Amino acid sequence: MKRVLTIQDISGVGKCSLTEALPIISAAGVECAVLPTTVLSTHTAFEGFTFRDLTDDMPGIAAHWKALGMEFSSIYTGYLGSIHQVELVEDIIGTFRRPETRVIVDPAMADNGKLYAGFLPEFVGAMKGLCAIADVVVPNITEASFLLEQPYLAEGYDRAYIEGLLKGLTDLGPRYAVLTGVSYAPDQLGAAAYDSDTETFCEYFTARETKNFHGTGDLFASALVGALENDFTIEEGIRVACEYTLAALRATLKDPEGRWYGVNFEEALPTYLRLLGKI
Ligand code: PXL
Numbered sequence: 001m002k003r004v005l006t007i008q009d010i011s012g013v014g015k016c017s018l019t020e021a022l023p024i025i026s027a028a029g030v031e032c033a034v035l036p037t038t039v040l041s042t043h044t045a046f047e048g049f050t051f052r053d054l055t056d057d058m059p060g061i062a063a064h065w066k067a068l069g070m071e072f073s074s075i076y077t078g079y080l081g082s083i084h085q086v087e088l089v090e091d092i093i094g095t096f097r098r099p100e101t102r103v104i105v106d107p108a109m110a111d112n113g114k115l116y117a118g119f120l121p122e123f124v125g126a127m128k129g130l131c132a133i134a135d136v137v138v139p140n141i142t143e144a145s146f147l148l149e150q151p152y153l154a155e156g157y158d159r160a161y162i163e164g165l166l167k168g169l170t171d172l173g174p175r176y177a178v179l180t181g182v183s184y185a186p187d188q189l190g191a192a193a194y195d196s197d198t199e200t201f202c203e204y205f206t207a208r209e210t211k212n213f214h215g216t217g218d219l220f221a222s223a224l225v226g227a228l229e230n231d232f233t234i235e236e237g238i239r240v241a242c243e244y245t246l247a248a249l250r251a252t253l254k255d256p257e258g259r260w261y262g263v264n265f266e267e268a269l270p271t272y273l274r275l276l277g278k279i
Pocket of ligand 1: 009011016017040042043044045079108116214215217218
């Protein structure tokens with residue numbers, strides 16, 4: 001059985017980061033070890049969230065795993081709460097990386113043209129450093145624009161623009177870049193990817209739903225990690241992640257008590273397992 005290590009916060013309520021990564025990666029049939037970086041009462045789109053920084057615990061946790069001889073097939077990072085945490089994550093990757101380890105970095109720090117609450121512009125430079133040591137990066141267009149220090153284009157871009165962002169991201173260091181939230185037409189939404197070794201692009205689109213919800217980026221990245229651990233290629237993985245994201249959005253919209261703060265990824269899990277060919 002493969003074992004992924006995911007390093008991100010746990011938001012008690014909010015359906016993002018670890019409360020999505022753990023169930024989704026487990027559903028993919030892969031052991032999911034977690035290093036929680038921060039405990040929040042909710043994600044940061046709620047008013048008045050509490051925030052307990054676990055930075056000081058991180059080196060000791062990693063040292064214990066090292067002493068036990070723990071190995072990880074992938075290390076997947078998401079939301080990180082401070083520059084210091086980013087630096088510690090780089091150390092932890094250095095400690096556990098073997099030639100076959102896949103490092104996936106979702107630079108979860110921004111959306112809709114803006115950094116999330118609590119992030120200062122200096123954080124972007126630190127996240128760029130973490131992306132540089134990744135094998136796969138999975139930003140949305142806002143995050144890619146921050147990483148590449150380009151103005152954010154919400155719409156009106158073309159394929160050449162997206163391909164430029166993807167190439168720019170791989171120029172930072174990773175072999176693969178995956179961009180989420182890509183759309184060339186009002187009724188479609190999807191993802192595009194670039195393999196800088198083979199110099200090939202791919203993309204996948206589904207119908208676009210009427211509303212956007214929090215946590216779809218974490219759902220997409222977790223679903224991609226699960227697919228890659230099941231030996232899917234990046235091209236196959238973005239198809240699985242796009243289709244699962246759409247199924248979760250549809251389940252949310254269908255539910256009269258749908259939650260504003262996150263998507264119904266739970267009821268869409270059977271779709272994910274079908275996409276992975278497990279059922
Ligand atoms: O989904 C990204 C994310 C993760 N963790 C926390 C967040 C967010 C987005 O706002 O606030 C705590």
